[in-house]
Amino acid sequence: MDIEARPPQTTQQYVLEQLRRAILTGQLAPGSAIRQDALAEQLGVSRVPIREALKILEGEGQVIYRPRRGYMVAELALEDFLEVYRIRQILEEEAVRRAIERITDEDIQRLQDAHADVVAAGQAGEIVAMAAANRRFHFTLIDAAGMPRLRRFLSILWDASDVYRSLYYSEESNRERVEREHQGIIDAVRARDTEDLIRRLGEHRAGTVATFREFMARQDD
Amino acid sequence: MDIEARPPQTTQQYVLEQLRRAILTGQLAPGSAIRQDALAEQLGVSRVPIREALKILEGEGQVIYRPRRGYMVAELALEDFLEVYRIRQILEEEAVRRAIERITDEDIQRLQDAHADVVAAGQAGEIVAMAAANRRFHFTLIDAAGMPRLRRFLSILWDASDVYRSLYYSEESNRERVEREHQGIIDAVRARDTEDLIRRLGEHRAGTVATFREFMARQDD
DNA sequence: ACAAGTAATACTGGATCCAAAATACAATCG
DNA sequence: CGATTGTATTTTGGATCCAGTATTACTTGT
Structure with missing residues (x-):
């Protein structure tokens, strides 16, 4: 037993x-x-x-x-959000650098599964489920790094910067962008191409940040 | 008021x-x-x-x-220590990148003062005071970045990885190395030379890690 | 009518008390 | 003699109670 x-x-x-x-x-x-x-x-x-x-x-x-x-x-102004998001990106970059060296085919399958969940939730319009699947997607990659403390910090940062997610995922164009970028990330992992993966993660973040800037600008009307 | x-x-x-x-x-x-x-x-x-x-x-x-x-x-094996220390380095690097753009002459003076305290404590053989001054030195630079959350994380990581400091500072050669490297960091900040600063911080860390590896190897006798 | 001082109220921080779970130990059975 | 089950003790988790401080409301005087 x-x-x-x-x-x-x-x-x-x-x-x-x-x-x-x-x-x-x-x-x-x-x-x-x-x-x-x-x-x-x-x-x-x-x-x-x-x-x-x-x-x-x-x-x-x-x-x-x-x-x-x-x-x-705690209040999270745009400036604060960007700070948290920036830290998150730096640490995630470190995590995936390690992850790509150690990741197994099984992990990649889980990555693909999580991505499928993101797409499915997105098409069903289930915002909360989509955010959860998205988190699973990213942390599947992060977990492969085998750095428990780094993982813990990223988990905290994730929660802290996930406040506006419902605004975010409710836009069709964002959902499509996320889906497209995720698939690119999976491809880069499959190819074990570290630099390409880092580049794609950077773009993934840049897109998200740009979206948020628009949101905040719109809020100020 | x-x-x-x-x-x-x-x-x-x-x-x-x-x-x-x-x-x-x-x-x-x-x-x-x-x-x-x-x-x-x-x-x-x-x-x-x-x-x-x-x-x-x-x-x-x-x-x-x-x-x-x-x-x-919590126990901190060498492997764990290296993980924490690595995260710390990544975040500190981000902090100083920002810091060097915004740092004032007054801050640089504080940096120099903190360094003087490190040297003084070192010569007096006061390990605890030296560790405290060393912390002040690094956080003077980090604070100049104006990223409060990043600062908080670094503070936690610092405490978590500072467990072996007494073993560390008790060696004459380490104290001298720290002093030398700190002065180099100050010079790079004064010159506003980001890449040189990053390089020096990297060396600073490499030296520390190497020292710890020796310690741990010696422990295993 | 407005400001300042004072009293009433509300809320947090800490102590004590009680219940439930885990561990250590002993007794009984194979 | 060893293992397993039952029991006692230890220790944590949660509730209630009390004291001290901050906030609010009211009153009084100018």
Whole structure:
């Protein structure tokens, strides 16, 4: 027998999930204060697991903490977004450089599968599923690098910069661009062509950044 | 008036400092379990601030957490150290690229001051002070980039990879090398020569890594 | 009517208490 | 004698309670 025991879901983990979701979907708006006991009542738990979950989010930079003042959801201006996204790109580049040296055919298959999920979700118009599949796509590549700490950082950065994803994926043209670029990335991985892969990732990012700049400009009307 | 109020020191912040110190100095050995109530009694506080501090350290990767099993100090094998150090280098490189475009003469003066502190501490044989001054040196440059999130990540990575510093600075030859390389970095900053600066940082890192490899090889006797 | 000072209120930080899970240990059975 | 199951102890996770601080509202004086 070699059964992997299911890690028991503790209350703080549950709270953490709920908080992440609320922040991601904007139910907890950026800049708004987080009232601990209101949240506790709402989720039907005490304030202790709330506090501990908030400490983790603080460490990830998702919420801002001021002693005796409490927590508020971190705001992410365009400038901040670009900073996070830039860091993410640098680290992802390092990850894929290693990954391409060690990646197996099996991994590449998973990459292709994840991409298929992205396309399917996109055609079905399921924004959340598409974002999730997209994350899986990128992290399949990142995981192949075998750098657990780098992976952890990228995971945090990903969540932190994924705030506007629903705006993003809701545009047909963006979905098409993502699909096209992903396939190019897969091809580069198959060919084990590092420089081509890096170049494509760079373009992938440039396209995303350009899109966001447009969004933000449009917001300022 | 625009006075920034000093945030009052809360108990968890105190606990956090103590824990960091204990981990850094090895009083809490890597791999050892952290007993919460023992710690609470030792520091004269309740378990609540202990737990919250541990949650922060968990987020930084300094301790490992398993639900219902508790916390243990993260172990850092050579391989892990190299990974952390590599990430640190990549991010520092990005930071200094930006920094060199925006750095003021005043900043450069602070850089020179920090370096003087490194040298002074080194000659006095004060390892801890030397490590602190060294940290200040690097972060003076990093701060000039004006990328707060990048700075935060670097700060975490710095702490996480600074475990062996006492072994490191205790060698005369290393101290001399650090001093020499730092001066070279300052010169490159003064000349606003980005590529030279990057090159020197790369060498700085290579030297450190080589030193650590020797250490670890020696450990295996 | 407006500003300043004061009192009331709300919310966070910390301590204690209780329950549940994990580990260590002992007893019993093959 | 070894293994397995049952029990006791340890330790963590969560809830409630209390104290201290910040914010808000109100009152009073100019």
